[in-house]
Amino acid sequence: MTTVKPDAVMISLEHIVKTFPSSGEGVHAVKDVTLQIRTGEIFGIVGFSGAGKSTLVRCMNLLERPNSGRVIVDGVDLTALPMRALNRERRKMGMIFQQFNLFASRTVLDNVMFPLAHTGLSRAAMKKKAMDLLAFVELSQKADAYPSQLSGGQKQRVAIARALASDPKVLLCDEATSALDPQTTSSILSLLGRLNREMGITIVVITHQMQVVKDLCQRVALMEEGRVVEEGDVYDIFANPREMVTRSFVESASSGGQVREILRDPSVRKVVASGAKVYCFKFLDSSAGRALVSSISRAYHVDLSILQANIEMIDGRSLGQLVVTAEGMAENIAAAIDYARENGVEVEELKHA
Amino acid sequence: MHEFLTNLFPYVMKKPEQLGKSILETLEMTAWAGGFMLIFGLLFGILLTVTRQGGILENKGVYQVLDKVINLLRSIPFVILIALLMNLTKIIMGTRIGVRGVIVPLIFGSAPFFARQVDAALAGVDKGLVEAASSMGVGPLGIIFRVYLKEGTAAIARGATITVINLIGLTAMSGYVGAGGLGDYAITYGYNYNRMDIVWAAVIVTVLIVSVVQAVGTLIAKLATH
Numbered sequence: 001m002t003t004v005k006p007d008a009v010m011i012s013l014e015h016i017v018k019t020f021p022s023s024g025e026g027v028h029a030v031k032d033v034t035l036q037i038r039t040g041e042i043f044g045i046v047g048f049s050g051a052g053k054s055t056l057v058r059c060m061n062l063l064e065r066p067n068s069g070r071v072i073v074d075g076v077d078l079t080a081l082p083m084r085a086l087n088r089e090r091r092k093m094g095m096i097f098q099q100f101n102l103f104a105s106r107t108v109l110d111n112v113m114f115p116l117a118h119t120g121l122s123r124a125a126m127k128k129k130a131m132d133l134l135a136f137v138e139l140s141q142k143a144d145a146y147p148s149q150l151s152g153g154q155k156q157r158v159a160i161a162r163a164l165a166s167d168p169k170v171l172l173c174d175e176a177t178s179a180l181d182p183q184t185t186s187s188i189l190s191l192l193g194r195l196n197r198e199m200g201i202t203i204v205v206i207t208h209q210m211q212v213v214k215d216l217c218q219r220v221a222l223m224e225e226g227r228v229v230e231e232g233d234v235y236d237i238f239a240n241p242r243e244m245v246t247r248s249f250v251e252s253a254s255s256g257g258q259v260r261e262i263l264r265d266p267s268v269r270k271v272v273a274s275g276a277k278v279y280c281f282k283f284l285d286s287s288a289g290r291a292l293v294s295s296i297s298r299a300y301h302v303d304l305s306i307l308q309a310n311i312e313m314i315d316g317r318s319l320g321q322l323v324v325t326a327e328g329m330a331e332n333i334a335a336a337i338d339y340a341r342e343n344g345v346e347v348e349e350l351k352h353a
Numbered sequence: 354m355h356e357f358l359t360n361l362f363p364y365v366m367k368k369p370e371q372l373g374k375s376i377l378e379t380l381e382m383t384a385w386a387g388g389f390m391l392i393f394g395l396l397f398g399i400l401l402t403v404t405r406q407g408g409i410l411e412n413k414g415v416y417q418v419l420d421k422v423i424n425l426l427r428s429i430p431f432v433i434l435i436a437l438l439m440n441l442t443k444i445i446m447g448t449r450i451g452v453r454g455v456i457v458p459l460i461f462g463s464a465p466f467f468a469r470q471v472d473a474a475l476a477g478v479d480k481g482l483v484e485a486a487s488s489m490g491v492g493p494l495g496i497i498f499r500v501y502l503k504e505g506t507a508a509i510a511r512g513a514t515i516t517v518i519n520l521i522g523l524t525a526m527s528g529y530v531g532a533g534g535l536g537d538y539a540i541t542y543g544y545n546y547n548r549m550d551i552v553w554a555a556v557i558v559t560v561l562i563v564s565v566v567q568a569v570g571t572l573i574a575k576l577a578t579h
C-alpha cells in the first residue's frame with residue numbers, strides 16, 4: 001500500500017449544480033454542493049430517496065455532467081476533459097450499483113475481464129488477474145457460472161471484482177447493499193472495508209441506510225433536497241446530530257431508537273406528571289464508563305432511574321446513551337446536570353414536543 | 354413415390370423444374386435482400402437507439418430524420434415501392450427487372466422494419482449495463498458492440514426471424530417485375546390455369562422455408578440466452 005499524506009484530497013466537488021429539464025424543480029437535482037473526499041477514507045453520503053445523492057455520485061465520474069461546478073479527481077479536473085481523456089480517467093474509478101449491472105450474456109470470469117479489454121494484456125494475463133480478483137471476493141469456484149445462477153450477494157461480489165479490475169483509486173458505491181438482506185449486507189460491507197484497508201482504495205458510499213454508514217464509514221455527508229445539510233466525522237454526527245434529517249437518520253441506526261418514544265410510555269408519563277424530568281445523557285468515548293448515576297444520587301440527592309441504556313461502537317469509538325427520570329429538588333437536579341456536563345457528558349432534557 | 358406425387362400433384366410433376374427454379378429464385382432473393390437488410394437494419398436500428406434522447410450519442414436531428422424516413426418507407430405498400438424505386442434500382446443494379454431488379458425494393462421494404470425490431474431489441478438492454486460500461490471508461494463503439502449487440506443478441510435474433518419471414522412474403526410479389534419465385538409460380542401456373550396442385554406445392558414449400566428460418570432464429574436466440 002502506498003503511504004498518503006493525511007488529508008490529501010481524492011475527490012473535490014466544487015459548487016456542483018445539476019438540474020433535469022424534464023423533471024422540473026426538485027426531484028433528484030443537486031443544488032450547489034461542495035464536498036471534499038480524502039484519499040483513503042470511506043465517505044458516506046446519506047439522504048432519503050430524491051435527495052439527489054445518486055445524482056451527486058454520478059457527477060463524480062460524470063455519468064451525469066453537472067450544469068455548473070468542477071469535479072476534480074486525483075488532481076485532474078474531469079469537467080475540463082474531452083471524452084476520450086475522460087474515459088481514461090474513469091478507469092481509475094470503479095463503480096458498483098444497487099442492481100449489480102452484471103452482463104447477463106457473459107460468464108462471471110468474462111464480466112470481471114470486461115474492463116481489461118483496453119489494457120493490452122494478453123488473454124492469459126487478463127484471466128489470471130480476473131481469477132485473482134475472484135479469489136479476493138471469494139468466488140473463484142463461480143468463474144464459469146452466469147450471473148443468473150448467482151445470489152444477490154454473489155452478484156455484488158462479482159460486481160466489486162469487476163470494478164477492481166482496472167486498479168481504481170476510488171470505488172463509488174451507489175446503494176450497493178440496498179437490494180440485499182441484512183446478513184448479506186454486512187458481508188458486503190466487511191468486504192468493502194477489507195479492500196479499503198488492504199488496497200488503500202478511497203470509497204464513496206451512497207445509501208439511505210444509516211446503519212451502513214455506522215458500520216463502514218469514517219466521514220459522512222447528509223443530503224436533503226439537493227444540498228449537503230450536514231457533514232462530519234461519523235462519530236460526531238452520531239454523538240451530536242444538528243439537523244432534523246440527521247437526527248432521524250441517526251435514530252434509525254441507533255440501538256436506542258427514537259428516544260422521544262419513551263415519553264409515550266404510560267409509566268413514564270405517570271412519573272413525569274408527578275414532577276419528574278426525563279433526561280438523555282450522552283457519554284462520548286472519554287466519559288463513557290464513569291459512575292455518573294451513583295455519584296449524582298449520592299452528591300445531589302437526586303434519584304435517577306434508568307429507562308434505557310445502550311452503548312455502541314462507531315468507527316472504533318464508543319458512544320453511550322442513557323435515558324433517565326430524575327426526581328428531587330429542582331435546584332439539586334439543575335446542579336446535578338451541571339456536574340454531568342462538567343464531566344464531558346452531553347445532557348438533553350426530553351419533553352413532549 | 355414418383356407415381357404417388359404424380360397423382361397428388363399432376364401439373365407440378367409435369368414440369369418439376371419450374372418449381373425447382375421458383376424455389377431457387379425465392380431463396381436467391383431472400384438471401385441477397387436478407388443479407389443487406391440485416392446490415393442496414395442493424396446500422397439504422399443502432400443509430401435510432403444511440404441518437405435517441407438520453408442515448409449515448411444523443412442527436413435530435415439524426416434521430417428525427419431517421420425516425421421519419423423509417424415511418425415513411427414502412428407505410429408504402431411493397432408493390433408501390435417497387436414502382437417508386439424503379440429508377441434508383443436501375444442506377445444501382447443496372448436493370449429494373451428480374452431477381453436483380455427486385456432486390457433493391459426488397460431491401461427498402463424490409464430494412465426499415467428490421468431497424469425498428471433492432472431498436473426495440475436494444476431498448477430491452479438494461480440501461481444500467483450501459484451506465485456500468487460508461488463508468489468503466491468504455492467509449493460509444495465499445496458500448497455498441499460489447500454491451501448493446503452482445504446483450505441484445507437473443508432479441509435481435511427474434512426480430513430478424515420475424516423480418517426474414519416477412520421478407521419471404523414480400524418476395525412473392527416479385528413476379529410483377531419478372532423476378533419469378535414461388536409467388537409468381539403459384540399465380541402464373543396455378544391461379545391463371547386453375548391448377549390447385551401448383552398452388553398447394555407453393556404453399557407447402559413456403560411453409561417449409563419459413564419453418565427452417567424460424568427454427569434457426571429460435572436456436573440462435575436460445576444459445577444467446579443465459
